Amino acid sequence: MTLDARSTDDTARDVRVSDLDRDRTPPKHDARWTLGFSRTDAAEDLDARGRHLTYGARETILDEGDPARTVNRILEGAVMLSKLLPDGRRQIIELLGPGDVFGITTTRAYDVSVEALTPVRLVAYERSVVETNPALQAMVTNSLRAQMCALHDHAVLLGRKSAIERVATFLMRLVPNRGGEGCAGPGRGVARDQVNVKVPLTRQEIADYLGLTLETVSRAFSHLKRDGLLVYGRHDEVMISNVCKLCRATGSH
Amino acid sequence: MTLDARSTDDTARDVRVSDLDRDRTPPKHDARWTLGFSRTDAAEDLDARGRHLTYGARETILDEGDPARTVNRILEGAVMLSKLLPDGRRQIIELLGPGDVFGITTTRAYDVSVEALTPVRLVAYERSVVETNPALQAMVTNSLRAQMCALHDHAVLLGRKSAIERVATFLMRLVPNRGGEGCAGPGRGVARDQVNVKVPLTRQEIADYLGLTLETVSRAFSHLKRDGLLVYGRHDEVMISNVCKLCRATGSH
DNA sequence: GGCCGTCATTGATCGAGGTCAATGGCTCCC
């Protein structure tokens, strides 16, 4: 699942660890998006127990410190979780897509802020509803599991990777079905191992996600371009001209 | 709950976010440690469903990449989760204490290695047992929730904090009941706001946890000592001479 | 079309933290 949520299709299941590609429960939650498939009764039931909400891109969904009244599940779109230090330094903690759950804490207040990266549709469940519904709990736990693994990877990135490795890792996350365990490689008979990805974050946001400054991110992009791994036109769209080579630049493989 | 697991007592419950202080289910899982309290039937039942194991300090409990057969709950002691990059760079992801659960993944292999920091007692449940037992699942979810919040905080540390702030934050985590939300301050009538903490990690381990080098950690310790926030004798024991001041040096408050 | 605001790129310089290396202190063991 890439950030722009283009995969409302149900194909391309695989075992990659890529953090945004983890809608174990495929995001078919609304008749408009089911493409003729019917949802299970369970899914219908779950949808009915929460409020459906929509947000525009860059809209704040919830704020760090607010009372944690609801648990939210993304149906469509992408959001970012972030935290601020008192002096204004920001860290973007995680990027979430369809199927992911956010708004979980141990305290009674949200521990992160959540902002829409793209237009977002979600279901908001009251905390009490989640606490009494086993199916919802299972869903929450699954998403938590996946987010946990993603955070483990991200800790390695933040603690131990160079600027270029960070940016390469970030870009690889935007490529569906590549870079994870069991990555199939370019595929048979593919002449050029290239792919276009949409980058739905500004340089500043990427920087805050990767623990860098926007200038360093920009320089890393330029560097990768100079080395022939990247080509790009519009600055929110990148063509990765050699996915395998980019993958090797992540430091993870 | 501090790392050395000294708090088998059941007092000192509070609302701090401190990551190692989260044994919501107090670690009274063995007659020797219950100090006369009787466990609930549920706890007895859960204990019976897993294998009890013990490990010595620095012993490897499980390895990144191994098939994820069991889910483990710490009864006593402290462990560290870590990941390695292929070239040997290591990131210590998280420190866990009594009540915490580890060995959860989305894939069929463990995504982190786990090593004992102190002598450890734990219960290992087969994955299938956890999947079919609601009480165990609830426990797992609770621990996941807490670990998630801890990882969010740690991402801020790794992405945005200076070396001194990182070390100060690390040290504050070792102080029970301080530094979290609702921190009571030094307490009434306390003459000197000081406390002794045991540091169960080597400088190299602290460095790998904080995304620094061991030299930088050492220099940060010296710096804090020079500034009068720290006094220490044996290098695995530190006296924090002004907890509030150290807390302010974390950058978080 | 021309102006303005936002975001990205690029260059010059600086500094925090990494790297390399020497020294010190503690513990264990013979």
Add this chain to the structure above:
DNA sequence: GGGAGCCATTGACCTCGATCAATGACGGCC
């Protein structure tokens, strides 16, 4: 007691990424 093996500390130097600053590219709007 003395030596070996860790681990920690400290110093000298260097490098990567941050900071400061100028310029460029794009899009929206009058």
